[in-house]
Amino acid sequence: MPYTSWKPGNQPDPEELRARIPGWGADLDPADRPAFPREQPGIATGAHWEIPEQQPTRGGERERSVEHERLTPVFGTAQPLHGLSGRIRKYAYDRYSEGQAAHWLLLVVGDRVDSAGAHVKSLFSKTPDDPITQSGVLGERGRRPISSRLQPGRIDMKHTWLDPILVVGPWVLAGVLLFRLGRAIVLPARKRR
Template sequence: MPYVASDHSKKYDPEALRQRIPGWGADSDPADRPSHPREKLRDPEDTGAHWTFPARQEPVGKRERSVEHTAMPPVFGTAQPLHGVSGAIRRFAYDRYSEGQTAHWLLLVVGDRVDAISSHVKSLASRRPDDPITESGVLSEAGHHPLSSRFGQGRADVRHIWLDPIIVAGPWVLAGVIAVRTVAKIVRR
């Protein structure tokens, strides 16, 4: 027999349903709810938590704080103070935009990218620059079944394999092109 939609206009007797279906109507009478004793109204201030407000940490210098908060939390991190252009971008995000605005988060992401780029540039100027080939693990895959471990195993990262070389090597190639063009301009002068 094919499926036929039931007639929802039909009225049922609540007592008959309660007799036939265990737990039916639990939301109609608070006394029928299994969790009802826990739902008794209490004093909202009586949470059961007993603590005293901790002493506030003294801020050294200006700290970033979202515009919707009136005060800093009692304890906050100071290990990575904001610095440079990325710090200025992040300070602007905290000073100008609320955490509920997209611009706040986009500026924080931009600040992070600027910090990453400046770290790469500093690395290139150091005695031991970053090595994206060995640090990405590309060389280690050759000896550990690179094809059979990726395909046919249901791995989610197979969809973006084609993007990996662009993401890893792209910034380095771009930096190389810029460096070569800059040197070429200097030599021509």
């Protein structure tokens, strides 16, 4: 099975849990389960296996959570791990349980690294990303973009100051780097004249 049966710590007995947690074990009695008639033996489901046959892995090893004894029978292949972001994600899967915040934070970091790489690749392509039209900023014209953000009771007010930095910051940084690179190439060429 994909999940291990090992459970750390002492397991409380059902009566103790029922006394401590209101509603615990509400579905233990089959009569209380709405899907119970379908769980009866002899009803044909069409499944001809206990566990589905294992999907073959192509192109290397797939990420597998530490909670799993083996790779799940079916998995996605559309986005294989690659580059630095792939190494970060692989580290998250190899080192941390899915119940730990570090696992998910590393996956987010891997996503951000992948996103930054895509933005850099876009800058050097024939059709670079356009931060004005593709960010939705122009869609806010005529819809009170400033006053609607300052209304009381908005949940996102705590991080509103950070949004321009995260959206525009990478573009400003890329522009500064390109300017310095261009300057480093042009100034020595002028001095040689």
